[in-house]
Amino acid sequence: MENKKFLVLLQDQNASALKKVEREFKVSLTSSEELSSTNKSYNIINANNGVVYKNLGVAVMDEVDMDQLKSAVNNDRSPVVYFEEERDFFAVNEMNLINDLKVKAAELSSMVAELENFLIKKPLVQEALTEMEWGLKAIGIDRAQFTGKGIDLCILDTGFALSHPDFADRDIVGKSFVPDEVWEKDPYGHGTHCAGTAAGNVRSDTGKRYGIAKDCNLKIGKVLSNKGKGTTSGIIDAIDWALEHKFRIISMSLASPVKLNEKPSAIFEAVGRKAMENNCLLIAAAGNDSKRPAVPAPVASPANCGSIMSVAAIDSQMHIANFSNGGINSAHGGNINVCAPGVDILSARPVKEGANSLYTLMKGTSMAAPHVAGLAALYMEKFPDLRADKIWELLESTAKAIQNLKYRDIGSGLVQFVP
Template sequence: MPEETTTTTGRYLVLLEDNSAAAGAREMNRVAGINAAGAVESVTPADLEASDGIIFQDLGVAVVNAAPDQVNRLARAVDEPGPISVVEPERIVRALATPVQGETGAAQVDESVFTWGLQAVGATLSSASGAGIRLAVLDTGFTVDHPDFAGRTVLTNSFIKGETVDDAHGHGTHCIGSAAGPREPASGGPGYGVAYEAEIYAGKVLSNAGFGDDGGILNGIAWAVANGCAVVSMSLGAAVKPGTPHSQIFEQAAQRALARNTLIIAAAGNESQRPAKVAPVGHPANCPSIMSVGAIDVDRATARFSCGTVDTVGQVDVAGPGVDVHSCWNGTTPDTRHKRIQGTSMATPHVAGIAALLAQQHNARGWELWARLMQSARRLGLPSTDVGAGLVQAP
């Protein structure tokens, strides 16, 4: 597990100009002696670690292993005419959820049939199910033998070296459950999945310890785009200080994904301590072309931990249920197969599930899907800096 003070990996991300993957590979070799291979879809974690560099062609982004002098030469190339546009250090990211500790309240709502989150977003009243929509959740993986998903096809891929997609953490399984789990769980309890008939793509980009890096996330995004996923849900991130610029590389990757009809939705972050402190939206949710999700509780109040819009860099776009959220877990016994946790991590898959319902109902993709999510959100009487357009609603 990385130390709390560690924020970067030692690798670098290189943004290439549009449609210049081949030219970018040649230029990186010319200026820095880096031999970067192209990847049409995704690569194994071992290949990513062992190579000089990998270019994710659909995203126009390379992840490179470079010595300091090579990094300096790449940086100088940014200021010259050519395909190399931006160079950034690769960051460490983590899962964004915590156990429920006192801030519950769901007991106020009858959850005997459906969770309060499903009720709040109107999913239980919608005729849409997400059928035919490919929804990717990039997280700590998935508990592949969970009884609630018996008979469901779940396509999986691990982007963590030395770890299978099986979720020894639990966070990813919980998020997949909220986004696309069942309405009638085989192992009992209330229905908890928004897009309960969506086609699930589970990408493991966070380790069993709950940590990952930018390269693994980009690898997962490239995989989701190549597989035609309409929605990518990312309940992960890294905290930033106020005024920190958003990643130009993730912004361009998100724009290129949108051009390929894939909407990326990400958690705003959990660093606030309301009302005393409101922390800024974290990386990569602070990118303008990644939909940023804040969290509310059962009383439709902003969750105390939910990050908010504090400057001109990042903003909260919409909100979802994120406190005392019941979903599936990676347990092996009936009483450990479900759990209640909280975080913008829990709000994000609710939004992703609603996106899948809208995609099915309106055949909407990309920017149109973004617009429909924003337009259909319910205003809450809260500052837009905290909840954006409001609480997402099912069609």
């Protein structure tokens, strides 16, 4: 039987329970309390050592036999109640869609090259800039007198370009959960774009606004590599870190596709509940696997968990984005909760040699999720006594239904700031 890395949900994590796990699997478990900038989980986890994330009740172990795990789950005396194999997650933005097309349809290569050239190299003109303000107006930010002041908002993504001039006066804290890569650089650009939408302010060159919660305390967890790829264990590690520091909002513009009728991850479901208990709201992109109108795809992981807010994407014409996943697995979990702007979204991009713009346009449910995260920060500032579950309820109850769009696709509707 092949040995693989697994995430294990524990019934209890007291000393006696952990000793049972160590004896049963012949592994030494390190508590996340002992992790630091020099003692990182990905350097610890191997055939002989695992990590227990104390805020989540989840352990990660490598080279464990699946049959042994199955036996433990079926043993009432074992602390192990569930396990799942680690899976890959990806940034859910337009560039991923393009890369899929490159593999599946070589004849589209010229179109892909042209679009990539626009996204990466072409400076934005004033007409495009004006259009890009549609997303903030659509969710009512022009009516908001709040800025997210005092709210800890965490972006789990590909890192952040700390050198971006729009954030020069911000005290930004971060940590990398990707081996040999730092959080304060973002060659991929995805995390910087998402952070800009949720927590940016105005363009340094024109003064036009593109961000929502400009005075929030921006936190960065690098869980996706410089190529836009990550794993379950890295994301779990980062969420545990965020809860340890009592961050109020975690935005995840990442996804792993799921199959029709596939049940949500019990690991992420438990993690979402733990976060809510710790007064933290988890928000995730619904995924970009659909080929609408013919073939909508189910909400991806981890957004398909009932304890994590799932965000779909719409365009400026109030149409569901053709790539945006929908709640077609609802019988097994996987509903859309709300929708937000996710097509032709203007935000920050890393400073790149030879590039003559600090901003770019992107689309994806990745772009929609940080709109909701930024809005949540405004509501948390406005209603400081509301806990995370009530903020979730507020986001849904104030969302605006969109004519001719199905609940399956947009949930309660387009998120709104209501004064």
